[in-house]
Every structure is written in structure tokens, then in C-alpha cells.
Amino acid sequence: MTQPFRNEDIYRSTALDWITVTYQPDHLHFCSTKKLETISSAVWGGGFGYADAIVNWKVPLTYRAADPQSMMRDQLLTWGYTPERTIGLMTAAKLTHAAFSEDEGDAFRLLACTTAGTGNAARAGKVARTYPAYQCGTINTVLMIEGCMSHAAMVNALMTAVEAKAAAMQDAEVYSATGELATGTTSDAIVLAVSQQGFAETHMFAGTATTIGDAIARHVYQTVFEAVRTQKEE
Template identity: 55%
Template structure:
């Protein structure tokens, strides 16, 4: 676990050759050497898709676009990214404080990247005013898996991610200002799970719950990166 962009603008994976991150003026770019099968709730190219590039775009704290999907698509095109193989995310968090963690395990390599702004922290499961305006902020997490996973396991990975994120916020004692209870996330969190399908690995992961090797790794890295990114978000 580290925050490489607090000291530079480049990070190359230590375990997965060809995977790199770059910090530019208004975005973090995450690149894979091969096209990934992705599952996400991203604003651009969400759902099940294929992509080799993920762009986390920093927008102003007062961003109030009425069509964020179009804004993101237009901005990606302006930068020159191929829209059909690029996933676009929005954030108002400090990109310099992105937290990165990696792990090599049982028939997989895993890279996890989280940026965090929690001004709109919220607790799921309680009544709230869904029409009120929330201040900008989001927790964006990208999970890159070099290995083979079923679509069911990718969905399981999203569940494990959500559990680990909520656990990190609980340990940080981060409150939802509306309910004054511990937050489980923010109102705009995004997760991307990208899987290489690399046939060099003999096993196909059919599950990704916390009792599996890959699920345990996902939970650990999500917890660590969410904890670090949230804890340091107000530091210079």
C-alpha cells in the first residue's frame, strides 16, 4: 500500500508487467497491456464491457453537470482516448492521494487503486432525503485482476469490495452527516473490476467471497486503500 503520486506522477506495477498509472493535471490514467473484461458502475462504459484504459477524471468541487455521462464521453474524446475501450470515472478527490496496493496469489495477480473524497458520506439502509443536494465527493476503486474469473465471481468481487469499503469507513468512524451514523460509503461511489482472462493460469475463479483466496485478497486491498485514501484526504 502506498500513495505514489504524493512524490511523483508515474507508477508501474511491481507484479504485473505492462500495467501502469499516470497522474496528469486533471486525471489519473490506469492502463493494462491487454484488453480486460470489465464490470463496473462507471459513468462511461459501465456494466459489462471490455477496456484497456481507465480514466479517473477530477472535476471541480462545484461540478453540477446535468449530463455527466455525456460530459465524460466528450472529455475522453478531447483527450484522444478511444471511447469504445476506455472506462471513464468522475471524482472531486485529490488525485495525488490515490492509494495503490498489489498482491500476487493463488492463480491471480491483483492491483487495487482507490481515490477518496467523503464530503457526501452516507449510510445505506436508513431513510434519507434523496432529493437533497450533496456536496461533491466519491470513493472510486479500480480492481485489476490478472487471471480468470467467471462473471458470477466478478459480481461476487463487487460484494466483497462493498463489504471491505464499509469496514474501512467503520474503523475510521466516518459519519453520515444526515443520520449521524457510521457511513457505509458515499452517495456516488464507483467500482471497476477488470479481469485479463490470462490463460496462463490453470484455474478459473468461480467465487470471490471472503473465504476464497482471491476474495480475501480483494477485501484486504480494498480495505487498505480505502482506509489510506480516506484518512489522508485532507493532508497536503
């Protein structure tokens, strides 16, 4: 577990030596030397696709936009990134407090990273009021995996990661506006990026009973808990 951007501007993954993450005051840039298969709920590049970069853009707490996709695309071009190969996230959380965790195991290696702001925390199934279509606060999680996964396993991995996020929120004792333990915020996003190479085996499942699912759950939990716990620190 580490929060490198409290002191450094570049994070070089040890588990995934083809990943470098760069800190800028207005965004984090995950750069891969490999083409990755992705599935995400990202504002830009969401759904299934392919990418070699992921950007987490820090926007003001007051941010509102009728067309966040167009704004994200324009900003990627401003930074000099290729929109067609980039996944774009937005957050109002502190990028300096991004929490990273890495692991390797049974035919996989992984990197998890989470940024967290919980001003609009909510409990799924108990949201008492609605919010604008894109309100910032947001827990953004990036999960990058060296290994091969079926599409079903990729979806399963997202389920496992979201379960871990909800558990971390509750253990961190984050409460919703209704006074109940929160399971997330109203605008969370997640990206899973898989190399689809590096090992002969293909993971067909990624629930908590599998080695890869167990690792995903533990490291997402750890990064969410740490990012949430430290979000108000300098």
C-alpha cells in the same frame, strides 16, 4: 500500500507488469497492454464490457451535469483516448492521494487503487435526504486482476470489495449527515478489470472464504482506509 502521486507522476505495477498509471492534475490514466473484461458502475462504460484503459477524472466540488455520460465521452476525446476502449470515472477527491496496494496468490495477481472524498458520506439504509443524480465527493475504487474469473465470480468480487469499503469507512470513523457511521458516499463507483488469462484455473467464486476474495477484501480495505485517512492532508 503506497500513495505514489504525492511525489511521482507515473506508477508502474509490479504485480501486473502490463499496467501503468499516469498522473495528470485533472485525471489518472490506467493503461493496459492487454484487453480486459470489465464490470463497473462507472459513469462511462459501466456494466459488462471490455477495455484497455480506465480514467479517473477530477472535477470541481461544484460539478453538476444533466448528462455526465456525454461530458465524459467528450473529455476522453479531448485527452486523445478512445471512448470505446475506456472506462470513465469522476471524482472531486485529491488524485495525488490515490492509494495503491498489490498482491499475488492462488492463480491470481491483483492491483487495487482508491481515491476518496467523503464530504457526502452516508450510511446505506439510513440516507436521510436525497442528492443530485451525480454529486461529487466519491470513493472510486479500481481493481485489476491477472487471472481467470467466471461472471459470477466477478459479481461476487464486487460484493466483497463493497463490504471491505464499508468496513474501512467504519474503522476510519467517517460519519454520515445523520451522525451514524458511514458505509460509503452517495456517489461511489467501482471498476473490476480482469485479464481472463495468465493461469489455467478459473475462479468460480470470490467471497471472503476464497483466496482471491480474501485478497480483494484486504487490499480494497487498505486502499480505502488510507485514501480516506489522508484526504485532508496536503
